[in-house]
Amino acid sequence: MKRVRLSFADINIEFVDREIALRQIMELAERGTYPVYIVYGPEGCGKTAFFKQAKTILEEEFGYNIVYVNPLARRLEEVIGYSSSLKDIVVEILKVFSEPYSKIVDVAIGIVGEVLRRLKRTRLAILMDDIFQAVGLDKAEVYTKMLLNLIEYPPGEYERIVVLVSSSEGITRERIGRHRWATFRIMWNMSREGFKQLYEQIPGEKPQFEEIWRITGGNPAALEQLYRYSWRFDRTIDDIAMRKNLRIFISSLSSTELEILKDILREPDVIIERLRESETQKLRMKLIELNLIVELWDRDPWLWIDVPPPEKDSELGIGKHFAWQTPLHREAVRRALER
Ligand SMILES: Nc1ncnc2c1ncn2[C@@H]1O[C@H](COP(=O)(O)OP(=O)(O)OP(=O)(O)O)[C@@H](O)[C@H]1O
Ligand SMILES: [Mg+2]
Structure with missing residues (x-):
C-alpha cells in the first residue's frame, strides 16, 4: 500500500503504523458508511495524518471520488482537496461563494451535492477534518445532520458513500452523541x-x-x-x-x-x-x-479506530x-x- 508523505516540523516523513485503522478504512470502503462516522481523538493524536492516508486508499485502491476539507490546515492549499475528475464542479462551486475559504465546509457540501446530482452511480468519499471548530461548536449538530441527509436523501443515485468527520473537541460527543445522526469512533495516541x-x-x-x-x-x-x-x-x-x-x-x-x-x-x-x-x-x-x-x-x-x-x-x-x-x-x- 502506498504510504503518504507528511510534513513533520521541518522534515518530510512517511505515514507509519496504524495498520488496523487502515484495514478499517478498507472495510468502510467496501460497504460505505451509515450514519456519519465521527472520529474523535485527543489533540494531536494523528487524525489529520490518518485522513490523508485514508484519502489515498479510498481514491487509489477503491476508485472513490474524494472531497476533503481541513478548514484549519496550516497551508491554504491543504484546506480543500478533491479528485481531479471533480475539478470542473469544484471550480464552478467555488465561484458561487464570494469568500469560499471562510465558508469552506459549505463549499464542500455544495460540491458534494453537485457531484451526486451529475455523476451517476459514483463512489464518493467526503472527509471533513476538524470542521466543528471552523463552523462553530454550536453548529456541529446542524452540519452533522446535513451530512446525514446527503447519505439518506442524496440529490442523485450513488453506488457507495463514505462520510468521515474528525473532531478533537471533547464536547462533540455530548452535542452529537444523543442523535442517531452519527456514530462515534475514538482514535487514541499511537501504540x-x-x-x-x-x-x-x-x-x-x-x-x-x-x-x-x-x-x-x-x-x-x-x-x-x-x-x-x-x-x-x-x-x-x-x-x-x-x-x-x-x-x-x-x-x-x-x-x-x-x-x-x-x-x-x-x-x-x-x-x-x-x-x-x-x-x-x-x-x-x-x-x-x-x-x-x-x-x-x-x-x-469496534468502538475504536486503530488500537485502544x-x-x-x-x-x-x-x-x-x-x-x-x-x-x-x-x-x-x-x-x-x-x-
Ligand atoms: N501515523 C503517522 N505517521 C507519521 N506521522 C504521523 C502519523 N500520525 C501523525 N503524524 C504526524 O504527527 C503530527 C501530528 O499529527 P496530526 O496533525 O495528524 O494530529 P491531529 O490529531 O490531526 O491533531 P489536531 O488535533 O491538532 O488536529 C503531524 O506532523 C503528523 O504529520
Ligand atoms: Mg488535525
Whole structure:
C-alpha cells in the first residue's frame, strides 16, 4: 500500500503504523458508511495524518471520488482537496461563494451535492477534518445532520458513500452523541511500536525513546513539538498551560474541586468514583471541554479506530474510564496547581 508523505516540523516523513485503522478504512470502503462516522481523538493524536492516508486508499485502491476539507490546515492549499475528475464542479462551486475559504465546509457540501446530482452511480468519499471548530461548536449538530441527509436523501443515485468527520473537541460527543445522526469512533495516541517508528524517522540527537514515550504517551503532535523546541520538555508543558489558560482555570475552582482535581492527577478514574458529587460533575465537564481528559467507554475494538489504549496505565495517566490526553497535559495541570 502506498504510504503518504507528511510534513513533520521541518522534515518530510512517511505515514507509519496504524495498520488496523487502515484495514478499517478498507472495510468502510467496501460497504460505505451509515450514519456519519465521527472520529474523535485527543489533540494531536494523528487524525489529520490518518485522513490523508485514508484519502489515498479510498481514491487509489477503491476508485472513490474524494472531497476533503481541513478548514484549519496550516497551508491554504491543504484546506480543500478533491479528485481531479471533480475539478470542473469544484471550480464552478467555488465561484458561487464570494469568500469560499471562510465558508469552506459549505463549499464542500455544495460540491458534494453537485457531484451526486451529475455523476451517476459514483463512489464518493467526503472527509471533513476538524470542521466543528471552523463552523462553530454550536453548529456541529446542524452540519452533522446535513451530512446525514446527503447519505439518506442524496440529490442523485450513488453506488457507495463514505462520510468521515474528525473532531478533537471533547464536547462533540455530548452535542452529537444523543442523535442517531452519527456514530462515534475514538482514535487514541499511537501504540508504542508505531510511535517508535515515527521517533526513528527523526534525525539528529534526541532523548532516549523510553523517556519520550513516558512524557508524550505516544502523541505524535507532542513529539513534533518537542523536536521543534529542541527537546525542552518545560517549554512544551508551558505551551499547553498557556494555550488552555490553566492559571485562570485553576483559580476558578472551589476548594473541593481543587481537592478532587489533585486526586484525578493521581488517578483519572476518581471521576467515576466521585461522580455523585456535583463538584465532580462540573469538573468532569470542564476537563473535557478544555481537552485535558478523555472519556474512554470500554475497550471493545469496534468502538475504536486503530488500537485502544491499554486497560490501565497509571504512568501515562490512563484509567479504565477516563484518561489524560497525554502525560504532558497532566503535568501542565500539576504545575499550574503548584504555582
Ligand atoms: N501515523 C503517522 N505517521 C507519521 N506521522 C504521523 C502519523 N500520525 C501523525 N503524524 C504526524 O504527527 C503530527 C501530528 O499529527 P496530526 O496533525 O495528524 O494530529 P491531529 O490529531 O490531526 O491533531 P489536531 O488535533 O491538532 O488536529 C503531524 O506532523 C503528523 O504529520
Ligand atoms: Mg488535525
